[in-house]
Amino acid sequence: MKRVLVAALDWGLGHATRCIPVVRLLRERGATVSLASSGEAGVLLREEFPDLPYYELPAYKPYYGHGPWMMITMAMQLRGFNQSIRAEKKAMYELMDAHHFDVIISDNRYGCWSAKATSVMITHQLRIPFSFPWNWASGISARLLKHLLRPFDHIWIPDLPDGILTRAFMTSTPVRSIGWLSRFQPGEADIKYDVIALVSGPEPSRTEFAQVLKEQLIESGKKCLLVLGQPGKPYHEKTGAVTVTNHLPSALLEAAIRSSALVVARSGYSTIMDLIALGKRAVFVPTPGQPEQLHLARVLQRQQVAGAELQEKFDLNKLLKSEQRYAGLSIFVPDHQLLHQAIDDLLK
Structure with missing residues (x-):
């Protein structure tokens, strides 16, 4: 029975919500699952799985500017994001030392990996498709993300193999398509x-x-x-x-x-x-x-x-x-x- 840590980014709730079907399936397959996140994403995961161990990770706390100032605002936060990634690495070292996880599944937390475990990254973008006049930044984003993804053993893309939604976000980096991830199931209901x-x-x-x-x-x-x-x-x-x-x-x-x-x-x-x-x-x-x-x-x-x-x-x-x-x-x-x-x- 493998011990699996699932770590979700706190950049909104989406990274946490799409981890829910992953956690459900891991438990169905008999894995021992623990959770890690921060902020409202952590609140959501604890609400969804109150019986699972949960560990608090460093928060990113991004802030978006408006209009032409957006890129400048984000660039000014890069140092803070890098510090968060370093803090994640420290937290992962301590968690691995205490709990000896066999597998780490990280949803867009680039510091959540370990050489002592099989490390998986869930992400839907290997590059960011910036629009004019910032389109020159797309190549930079691809090189940066490639560097950050290097320590991971597997990269999982939540899309179909033909890349219906993610085609513009992809590069030549080898990946595995795992289909669309949703906590919801198909069904009908009367309109309210x-x-x-x-x-x-x-x-x-x-x-x-x-x-x-x-x-x-x-x-x-x-x-x-x-x-x-x-x-x-x-x-x-x-x-x-x-x-x-x-x-x-x-x-x-x-x-x-x-x-x-x-x-x-x-x-x-x-x-x-x-x-x-x-x-x-x-x-x-x-x-x-x-x-x-x-x-x-x-x-x-x-x-x-x-x-x-x-x-x-x-x-x-x-x-x-x-x-x-x-x-x-x-x-x-x-x-x-x-x-x-x-x-x-x-x-x-």
């Missing part, structure tokens, strides 16, 4: 809400997005649910036909999304995978300053799969009138056997 809006991501854009959504959802007069994505902070209110809550556990969130006609959310990779699993219609609003989210939103819009709009131009009524032209994420068919095969090979 016209719109469910999901808020996620770092500040200050998270709070700004929540305020815009709340105002426009109330003005629409439709029955809506707004989930602020802040686990561990109880809050619930109802204004007219709009219900606002800070957080929903996975089972309740899954039921709420199923019973909603339309989902408005960030175009984070994990959010997209969750909505593929549920086959929902969606409008994506990329987090300002995240080129990856902008790219994914544009790809899905060009493919006539889902609507997309910039946060500063967000107009709910306009989007509601046009969303019927999109096919919805039900056109994508997941392949769950890819993850099963990867886990089975890892635990041999």
Whole structure:
């Protein structure tokens, strides 16, 4: 019975949520699983698996600037990110010394590896597809990520082998496709809400997005649910036909999304995978300053799969009138056997 540590990045909730199906399958296969993360991602994992050992890791705490200042703001934080990676390495040394894990599965935590264990990295990008005028930075990002990934024995990509969503993020580095990862399962439900809006991501854009959504959802007069994505902070209110809550556990969130006609959310990779699993219609609003989210939103819009709009131009009524032209994420068919095969090979 192998001892496995699953470590998720705290950069929003998506890295933690997509680790949930990995942890579930590891436990089904008889592995002894422990968890590690920080911040709200750690709160979510402890809520989902209250019976598993949990270890706190250093937090990243990213901050995004606006418009042309975004790249400068991120560049100024690189030293802090490097310090977080070094702190992760120190934490992993101490955890390995105390618990002797056989396998470490890290979701985008580049310091969570050990030469004494089989180290696996889950990531959906080996390069960042920056847009003009920052497109020159894509090559730099590829070289940096290649260097950071060098200590890992395996790189797992949560996509299908043909790279439907990740093609622009890939390089020549050898990887294994493990299929889309979602904590949710397909299913039908009666429609209860016209719109469910999901808020996620770092500040200050998270709070700004929540305020815009709340105002426009109330003005629409439709029955809506707004989930602020802040686990561990109880809050619930109802204004007219709009219900606002800070957080929903996975089972309740899954039921709420199923019973909603339309989902408005960030175009984070994990959010997209969750909505593929549920086959929902969606409008994506990329987090300002995240080129990856902008790219994914544009790809899905060009493919006539889902609507997309910039946060500063967000107009709910306009989007509601046009969303019927999109096919919805039900056109994508997941392949769950890819993850099963990867886990089975890892635990041999």
